Amino acid sequence: MKLILSRKGFDSSAGGCPNPIFPDGSMLALPIPDSKSTVTYRDLQHQLPSGEVVEVSDLVSQLTKGKIKPAVGAHLDPDMISSAYSREPNWRPVLGQTGAAQGHLAKQGVDVGDVFLFFGLFRDVEPYKEGRKKARWRFVPGSKPKHLLWGWLEIGEKLIIDQTNFSSSESDRLMWLAYHPHMHGEPDANNTLYLSSAMSMFADSPLDAKRAGHGIFNRVCEELILTQPSSYKNSPNKPSFWRLPEWFYPYQTDASHKNREREPLSYHHKSNRWFEPSNGYCQLQSAARGQEFVLDVDQYPEAKTWLAGLIQRNS
Template identity: 70%
Template sequence: MKLILSRKGFDSSAGGCPNPIFPDGSMLALPIPDSKSRIAYRDLTHQFNDGSSVSYADLVGQLTKGKIKPSSGAHLDPDMLTSAYVRDPQWRPVLGQTGAAQGHLAKQSVGAGDLFLYFGLFRDVELYKAGRKKPIWRFVPGSKPKHLLWGWMEVGERLTIDEEDFSDSCFSDRHWLKYHLHMHGQPDPNNTLYVSSENLSFAPALNGAGVFRGVSEALVLTHPQSLKPSFWQLPEWFYPHQAHPSHKYDQREPLSYHHKLDRWFAPSNGYCQLQSAARGQEFVLDLDQYPEAKPWLVELIQLNS
C-alpha cells in the first residue's frame, strides 16, 4: 500500500493566496484557476457546518481582491465535496492527474488500494465589517499561512483516459464522469483518473474518501515554531532511518522527493522534522516499510471526520 501526500488547492503561485480557514474552524481547499474548465467559480457553492453557504465566486473574488472573476474557470480537482456542484446520483470523489505529476505516480505504481492524503496552504479568514449589507471575506490581519491536511481518498479504480472509450454507447456505469475536466482536454497518454473506493480497505467501517471537518493539531504539518509553512513536524515514524530497535529496516525508502538526508531531523518527543520540497505535487511513501502508518491513518480519519 502507498500513501501519497498530495498538494492541492490555492497557494502563492496557483490562485495567488492561501486557502481559507473559516471562523468555525472548517476549511476549504479552493480549486485553482483554469481557463479551459467548463466549470466556473460561480457554479460552485461551499456549505458551512451550520448549513449556511457561500459562493466560491465571492470567496475567490474577495480573497484575491478581484483578481479572479466569478466567470473564471475553476479546476475542480480533486473533486471531494458533494455539496459543491450539481451531482449525478452515481458521483463519487475523484482525482485527475496528468503530465509530470502523473508520471511520478505511475513510476511509483500508485493504483487501487493506495491512499491520497491531501494537504495545502491555509490561513485564517474572517468576515470584515459584518454589519454591512454584504460583508467581505478577508485574511485575518497578523495570521500566518500553514500547511494542513484537509482530506483523504483511497483509490478504488484507476482509469487511463486514452485507453477508455467514453462514447455514450460504451459509457456504462461511468457516465457520471463526463463532467470532469480531465474528460475535456487534448489526448494525453498520461491522463489518468483516480476514483475513490466506497470504504477504506484496511478499515471498512470508514468512508473511502472525505474532507476533515475542521482544523485540529493532528492535521497541522507546519512546525508550530516555524515561520516557513514548508518546515514540517511529523509523527516520528515518518523518519526514514532507524529510530527504534523494533524497526525492521536500518534504512527505509523515504517519502519521494525527500531522499536527501539533510532534509530530515532525527525524532525527539514523538516527532521528527522535515524540510519539505518546494516543488512537486505528489509525495509517495511505501507503507510496507512503515507499518505504523495504518493505525495512524485510522485514528486521524476517525477523530477528524
C-alpha cells in the same frame, strides 16, 4: 500499499493566496483557476457545518482582491464534496492527474487500494464590513499561513483516459464524469482518473462499516497541522518546515537497526531535509516543488494506524 501526500488547492502560485480556514475551524481547499474548465467559480458553493451556504465565487474574488473573477473557470479537482456542484447520477469523488505528476505516481506504482492524503496551504479568514452593508471575506490580520491535511481518497478504480475503451455501456456508466476537467484536455497518455472506493478500509467498528472511502476533515486540530509550530522563527521556508510523527524518519536510530535505512518519502531523499526525532516527532524541510509525495507503507507499517486514527477522529 502506498500513501500519497498530495498537494491540492490554492497556494502562492496557483490561485495566488492560501485556502480559507473559517471562524468555526472548518476549511475549504479552493479549486485552482483553469481557463479550459466548463465549471466556473460562480457554479460552486460550500456549506459550512452550521448550514450556512458560502458562494465560492465570493470567497475567491474577495480573498484574491478581485484578481480572480466569478466567471473564471475552476479546476474542480480533486472533486470531493457532493454538494459543491450540480451532480449527475452515480457521481463519486474523483482525482485526476496528468503530465510529470502522473508519471511520478506511475513510477511509484500507485494503484487501486492506495490512499491519497490531501494537504494544502491554509490561513484563517473572517467576515468584515468596515461600513459596508454586506460582509466580505478577508484573511485575519496577523494570521500565518500553514500546511494542513484536509481530506483523503482511497483508490477504488483507476482509469487511464487515453487507453479506456468507452463502449456504450462504459459510456453510460461514466457519463457523470463529463464535467471533469481531465475529460476536456488535449490527448495525453498519462491522463489518469482515480475514483474513490465505495467503502473505507479504515472502519473502526461494525457500526462504522459503511464509512465511505473518501472524506473531508471536519475542523483544524493539532494532528492535521503539518507546519512546525515554531517554524516561523527557525526556518526561511516557514509553512514548508514540517513536524511529522517520528516514524516518518527514514533512518533507524535504535541500536538493533543502526545501519538500516528505509526508502524516504519521495522527493525527500536528501538526508539534510530530515531532522532526527525528538519528543515523538521528526522535522522535515518539505519540497517546494512536486504535487505527489509517495510513501511505501510496507516499509512504514505505523502509517496505517496513524491514517486510520486521522480518519476516525476527524471525519
